[in-house]
Amino acid sequence: MPVLPEPRYEIFAQEIAxxxxxxxxxxxxxxxxxxxxxxxxxxxxxxxxxxLLEHAAELAEVSIANVIVELKxxxxxxxxxxxxxxxxxxxxxxxxxxxKQSAAISEIVVEEFTVGxxxxxxxxxxxxxxxxxKRAALVDLGKYLGMFTEKVEVTGKDGKxxxxxxxxxxxxxxx
Numbered sequence: 822m823p824v825l826p827e828p829r830y831e832i833f834a835q836e837i838a839x840x841x842x843x844x845x846x847x848x849x850x851x852x853x854x855x856x857x858x859x860x861x862x863x864x865x866x867x868x869x870x871x872x873l874l875e876h877a878a879e880l881a882e883v884s885i886a887n888v889i890v891e892l893k894x895x896x897x898x899x900x901x902x903x904x905x906x907x908x909x910x911x912x913x914x915x916x917x918x919x920x921k922q923s924a925a926i927s928e929i930v931v932e933e934f935t936v937g938x939x940x941x942x943x944x945x946x947x948x949x950x951x952x953x954x955k956r957a958a959l960v961d962l963g964k965y966l967g968m969f970t971e972k973v974e975v976t977g978k979d980g981k982x983x984x985x986x987x988x989x990x991x992x993x994x995x996x
Contacts, residue, residue: 825869834866838873889965891924896958898925903950913948927953 825831829850836846843857852860860866878884902922905914915929928951936943963969977983 825865830860830863830866831869833860834869834873837870838877889962892958892962892965894921894924895953896955896962898922898952898955900952913950915950925952925955927951 825834829852833846833850833852836849837843841849843861844854847854847857847860903913903915903918903926904911915923928949930949930951932947932949934945934947936945960969975983
């Protein structure tokens with residue numbers, strides 16, 4: 822779908838696609854906030870917003886599937902895959918990790934240091950690897966999969982209890 826013929830409709834659709842609130846988008850397009858519902862119900866605007874969002878996702882190469890794959894790489898990473906256990910002490914070995922495995926790493930810090938003085942001094946290197954938060958990735962995946970439910974409380978204005986209104990209809994003799 823090309824750009825909308827009515828420039829104000831196009832501005833409104835683009836603002837919504839950028840993440841603006843409906844009221845802010847309406848104001849930017851010079852519509853009153855009371856017109857928002859009507860704008861959001863217009864098929865031409867709905868279709869344009871959908872198209873803009875799809876195009877943005879394509880440009881960013883982001884989709885739900887991509888996000889889930891990355892979360893899965895973090896959630897299921899095993900730190901043992903990054904170490905060599907063949908010697909006396911475990912040694913960090915990143916030479917053979919795959920690109921997929923590296924997705925779980927958030928930071929690598931390499932520090933050079935010297936031990937001793939004079940002729941006995943020896944240079945050393947310390948490498949620290951920080952992984953993304955595995956628990957957070959598992960929770961995010963669990964929420965996406967519907968494994969967890971969150972409690973939602975509904976309150977009235979200013980956090981007060983909701984007031985129930987009971988309407989009693991007059992009886993016409995039939996019950």
